[in-house]
Amino acid sequence: MSVLTEISENLQKGKAKIVKQLVQQAIDEGIPVKQILDEGLLSGMSVIGEKFKNNEVFVPEVLVAACAMNMGAALLKPLMAQEGVEAAGKVCIGTVKGDLHDIGKNLVKMMMEGKGLEVVDLGTDVSPEAYIDAAQNQGCQVICCSALFTTTMGVMEEVVKAAETAGIRDKVKIMVGGAPVTQDFCEKIGADKYTPDAATAADAAVELCKAI
Amino acid sequence: MTQKELLFSALRHETTPRAPWVPFADVHAGKLIGADAQQVLTDEDTLLKALLEVNRLYKPDGQPVVFDLQLEAEILGCELAWAADGPPSVASHPLADTMTVPCLCTLPKPEQGRLPLVLNVMRKMKELVGETTALYGLICGPFTLASHLRGNDLFMDMYDDEDYVHDLLNYCTQCGKAMSDMFLEAGMDVIAVVDPLVSQISSSHFEEFLAEPYTELFAHIRSKNAFNSFFVCGDATRNIEVMCKTAPDSISVDENVDILAAKNITDLLCESNSCGMYGKSWMCPPYIGEIETLIQQAKEYQYILVYQIIGQLEDSYDFEGMMETGKAMTALAGAVREKMASCFGADALYLAAGGCGICSRCAKLDDQPCRFPQKALASLEAYGIDVSSLAAAANMKYINGSDTVTYFAAVLFHEKEV
Known part of the structure; x- marks a missing residue:
C-alpha cells in the first residue's frame, strides 16, 4: 500500500x-x-x-x-x-447572531478544509456586520451562515441585506444551512446557495469559489 | 376511560380506541398568553397561566409541564444565554478545560436554580388538571447533559478516553434519576428523558456508551411506578432499535424520523410485547415461528384478498365498542375461512387483526395443543405485514372518520378463483 x-x-x-x-x-x-x-x-x-x-x-x-x-x-x-501551493478559495463561516449551536457549523468548516479551502471561523453568535467585515477585510469569496433555530435563521436575511448595503453583494456568494433552513428559505431571502449537509456544502463552496 | 387513562393504556402498550394526544407546547405556551420565552421559563405565574391555556385550548391527554433542557445544566454551572422566542442556550461548559467528573454531592436539589419554580408549577398543574390530564416531567438526557457540561470535546472523548465518557455519563444518569425523583414527587405521571444528540451518533456508539445508562434510568423510573418515554430529535431512524432495547415505555420522535421504518422496527420487536400477546397464544410470537420465515412464507403467495370492518364508537374513549368490533372481525374472518375455503384452495393463509381470538384463553397457556387448528388465525403483523401500508396498497382507508375503529384481515392464496 x-x-x-x-x-x-x-x-x-x-x-x-x-x-x-x-x-x-x-x-x-x-x-x-x-x-x-x-x-x-x-x-x-x-x-x-x-x-x-x-x-x-x-x-x-x-x-x-x-x-x-x-x-x-x-x-x-x-x-x-x-x-506556493494555493488554497481552493477562501470562505468565512459562523453561526448567526442569537444562536450558539456550533456542531453543524464546525462540521461544515472541517469538510471545507477537507476540500482544500481556507476557512475563517467567526464562531457563534455572529452579527451580520462581522460576516461583511470578514468578506471585505480578509478577502473571503463566500460567506456561510448556520442556524439551528427557526427563531434565529431570520438573521441570514440581514446578512444578505448587509452585503447589499456594503456594496459587496456582487463580489461575494452567501451560503445558508442548518436544521430549519430549506431551499425555499434560501431563495426567499436572496441567498445564493442552500445545502442540506456538510459534505455537499463543501463541494458547493469549492464551485462558488471557482466561479468568482 | 378518562383522557389520562387513555394515554396510560397506550403507555402500557394496550390497544386504544384512538391515538393519545400530547401537544408539545413549550415556549409556544407563552405565546398563547402574550409572554415571551424568558418570561414563561422564569416566572411561576406566567408559566402556570400559559400551561393552563394550553390545557384549555388543546384538551390534551398528556401535557409536558416545562420543556427546558438547560434546567439541570444551569444548576450544574453552565451559563445560559436567554432569548425572547426560543429556549435558552448553554453558553459555557464547566468541564470544557478539565476532564473531571463532578462529585455526586453536586446533583441538583429541589431548592436550586429554577427548580423551586418548576416544582411549584408541577404541583399546581397536578391539582388543577391532573385529574384528567397526564403530566410529563421532562429531564435532559445523559448524553445531551454531558455535552452541556463538557462541550463538543465530548465527541472526541468517545475516541480518546472512553472511560472518562462512561464516568461522565454515569454522573449524568444519576442526575437524571435525581430529577425524575423530584418531578415524580411533584406529581408527574410520565418522565420523558429528552436526548436530542442521540440522533448524532452511530448505533454502535449508542450501545457502547448509552445502552446501560438508559436501561438503568428507565428501570429506575419504572421502579417508582411511573411511566417513561425516550425523546429524541432529528433523524434517529437508525437508532430506534437500540433505543427500544433500553426498554422505555414509549419512544417519541419528530418528523425527521422515517416513521414507517421505525414502525417496522417496533413491530418486529414483539418481545417488547406492545400488544400484550407475546407468548400468550399459539398464533403469536414466539410460538408462531420466526418472523423471517413467516415473511418468506407470506411472500410466496401470488394474491391477497384484503377486507375490513368499520365499527362505530360512541366517542373516542369507547373501549368496549372497540373490543366489540374486534370480536366482530374475528367472527367475520372465521366465516370467511369456513364458508369461502373452496375459493382460495387448501393452502391459503388466513390472517386477521390482532391475533387469533377464537378461544378466550389459548390452550398454550395450559401447555395444551391448539384446540381448533382448522380455525386458528394468526395476525397480519405476525407475518411482518404493515397494515397501514397494506391498506394504502389495497386502496382502502386505514382511518374511516372520527369515532370509528377499523380492523383489517386478509387471505393470501395462489390460484385466482374468486
Whole structure:
C-alpha cells in the first residue's frame, strides 16, 4: 500500500498520530506536498464526507477524522507556503447572531478544509456586520451562515441585506444551512446557495469559489 | 376511560380506541398568553397561566409541564444565554478545560436554580388538571447533559478516553434519576428523558456508551411506578432499535424520523410485547415461528384478498365498542375461512387483526395443543405485514372518520378463483 493510501485510510479511522507520522514519512520520501495533501489527506476526508452524507458515519467519526487531517496538514502548511501551493478559495463561516449551536457549523468548516479551502471561523453568535467585515477585510469569496433555530435563521436575511448595503453583494456568494433552513428559505431571502449537509456544502463552496 | 387513562393504556402498550394526544407546547405556551420565552421559563405565574391555556385550548391527554433542557445544566454551572422566542442556550461548559467528573454531592436539589419554580408549577398543574390530564416531567438526557457540561470535546472523548465518557455519563444518569425523583414527587405521571444528540451518533456508539445508562434510568423510573418515554430529535431512524432495547415505555420522535421504518422496527420487536400477546397464544410470537420465515412464507403467495370492518364508537374513549368490533372481525374472518375455503384452495393463509381470538384463553397457556387448528388465525403483523401500508396498497382507508375503529384481515392464496 502506498504511503498516500495509508494516510487516507488512517485518516478515515481517526488515527491522528499515525497520520502525522505517515505525512512526515511522505515528505521525507520527497513526494510533492500538493500530492500528499490531495491524494492523502483530502482524499481520506472526501470519503468521510461522502459517508456522512449517506448516514454511514456520524458526528464523532467526522470530528476524529478532521482532527487527524489537521495534524497532518499542520506539517504541510509551511511547505505549502514555500512551494506556493494555493488554497481552493477562501470562505468565512459562523453561526448567526442569537444562536450558539456550533456542531453543524464546525462540521461544515472541517469538510471545507477537507476540500482544500481556507476557512475563517467567526464562531457563534455572529452579527451580520462581522460576516461583511470578514468578506471585505480578509478577502473571503463566500460567506456561510448556520442556524439551528427557526427563531434565529431570520438573521441570514440581514446578512444578505448587509452585503447589499456594503456594496459587496456582487463580489461575494452567501451560503445558508442548518436544521430549519430549506431551499425555499434560501431563495426567499436572496441567498445564493442552500445545502442540506456538510459534505455537499463543501463541494458547493469549492464551485462558488471557482466561479468568482 | 378518562383522557389520562387513555394515554396510560397506550403507555402500557394496550390497544386504544384512538391515538393519545400530547401537544408539545413549550415556549409556544407563552405565546398563547402574550409572554415571551424568558418570561414563561422564569416566572411561576406566567408559566402556570400559559400551561393552563394550553390545557384549555388543546384538551390534551398528556401535557409536558416545562420543556427546558438547560434546567439541570444551569444548576450544574453552565451559563445560559436567554432569548425572547426560543429556549435558552448553554453558553459555557464547566468541564470544557478539565476532564473531571463532578462529585455526586453536586446533583441538583429541589431548592436550586429554577427548580423551586418548576416544582411549584408541577404541583399546581397536578391539582388543577391532573385529574384528567397526564403530566410529563421532562429531564435532559445523559448524553445531551454531558455535552452541556463538557462541550463538543465530548465527541472526541468517545475516541480518546472512553472511560472518562462512561464516568461522565454515569454522573449524568444519576442526575437524571435525581430529577425524575423530584418531578415524580411533584406529581408527574410520565418522565420523558429528552436526548436530542442521540440522533448524532452511530448505533454502535449508542450501545457502547448509552445502552446501560438508559436501561438503568428507565428501570429506575419504572421502579417508582411511573411511566417513561425516550425523546429524541432529528433523524434517529437508525437508532430506534437500540433505543427500544433500553426498554422505555414509549419512544417519541419528530418528523425527521422515517416513521414507517421505525414502525417496522417496533413491530418486529414483539418481545417488547406492545400488544400484550407475546407468548400468550399459539398464533403469536414466539410460538408462531420466526418472523423471517413467516415473511418468506407470506411472500410466496401470488394474491391477497384484503377486507375490513368499520365499527362505530360512541366517542373516542369507547373501549368496549372497540373490543366489540374486534370480536366482530374475528367472527367475520372465521366465516370467511369456513364458508369461502373452496375459493382460495387448501393452502391459503388466513390472517386477521390482532391475533387469533377464537378461544378466550389459548390452550398454550395450559401447555395444551391448539384446540381448533382448522380455525386458528394468526395476525397480519405476525407475518411482518404493515397494515397501514397494506391498506394504502389495497386502496382502502386505514382511518374511516372520527369515532370509528377499523380492523383489517386478509387471505393470501395462489390460484385466482374468486
